[in-house]
Amino acid sequence: DVKVTQSSRYLVKRTGEKVFLECVQDMDHENMFWYRQDPGLGLRLIYFSYDVKMKEKGDIPEGYSVSREKKERFSLILESASTNQTSMYLCASKRGSATTFVYEQYFGPGTRLTVT
Amino acid sequence: AQKVTQAQTEISVVEKEDVTLDCVYETRDTTYYLFWYKQPPSGELVFLIRRNSFDEQNEISGRYSWNFQKSTSSFNFTITASQVVDSAVYFCALSEVLSGGGNKLTFGTGTQLKVEL
Numbered sequence: 001d002v003k004v005t006q007s008s009r010y011l012v013k014r015t016g017e018k019v020f021l022e023c024v025q026d027m028d029h030e031n032m033f034w035y036r037q038d039p040g041l042g043l044r045l046i047y048f049s050y051d052v053k054m055k056e057k058g059d060i061p062e063g064y065s066v067s068r069e070k071k072e073r074f075s076l077i078l079e080s081a082s083t084n085q086t087s088m089y090l091c092a093s094k095r096g097s098a099t100t101f102v103y104e105q106y107f108g109p110g111t112r113l114t115v116t
Numbered sequence: 117a118q119k120v121t122q123a124q125t126e127i128s129v130v131e132k133e134d135v136t137l138d139c140v141y142e143t144r145d146t147t148y149y150l151f152w153y154k155q156p157p158s159g160e161l162v163f164l165i166r167r168n169s170f171d172e173q174n175e176i177s178g179r180y181s182w183n184f185q186k187s188t189s190s191f192n193f194t195i196t197a198s199q200v201v202d203s204a205v206y207f208c209a210l211s212e213v214l215s216g217g218g219n220k221l222t223f224g225t226g227t228q229l230k231v232e233l
Contacts, residue, residue, distance in 0.1 A: 009159075033220075035223075040125075040225060041225060042122075042207065042223045042224055042225040042226050043207065043223040044223075045220055045221075048218075048220060050218060056214075056218060058220065088159070090161065092161075100219070101148075101149055101211040101213065101219035102149060102166070102168070104151060104163040104166055105161075105163070105221065106163070107153075107160055107161040107162075108160065109158065109159050109160045110159040110160065
């Protein structure tokens with residue numbers, strides 16, 4: 001069965017802290033994605049990756065960075081957390097090459113991050 | 117730019133009623149895919165259906181059906197005889213080809229469906 005796991009379901013951090021959100025998929029998918037979900041705004045793409053060590057900016061990359069050292073793992077980093085980064089963060093993965101858009105994305109359960 | 121509009125923020129129905137969730141999209145791509153996802157209270161988005169831009173046949177899967185009309189840029193989702201377990205947020209999404217050759221999904225803002233006894 002397809003599985004995307006995220007390191008935490010709930011996380012509380014202080015303003016200015018460096019925050020790491022981890023995502024692991026066991027499907028050998030090439031593509032991985034990080035979204036944030038906010039009420040009334042739907043899902044917005046932060047960063048994505050087509051392959052190991054590759055990354056592309058999404059629609060709202062400011063304040064975030066990512067790391068993909070291994071195919072199965074995609075990390076989202078908040079360099080200096082701010083209160084406006086309080087949100088639900090969703091990770092997803094998808095098979096196929098960078099140009100293949102026919103396949104669906106598989107999502108993890110999400111991490112609800114609160115920055116105080 | 118691509119856009120997906122789900123005008124219905126929240127819908128409440130009584131169990132066994134039929135309900136239609138609307139999705140209207142904008143794209144300049146000639147080839148594209150549309151998706152529906154369900155997000156139950158547990159939080160994990162679950163894939164429901166994929167439809168490519170060249171296939172306008174309606175699709176039925178059990179109590180679920182989808183109506184794709186290219187002429188009106190709509191991809192609506194109907195649940196027949198709704199059940200409490202259908203309560204969730206439903207997202208419509210559109211594939212987008214990027215200038216660098218990659219692709220991503222553009223999501224609508226979602227429709228919260230509440231099915232009550």
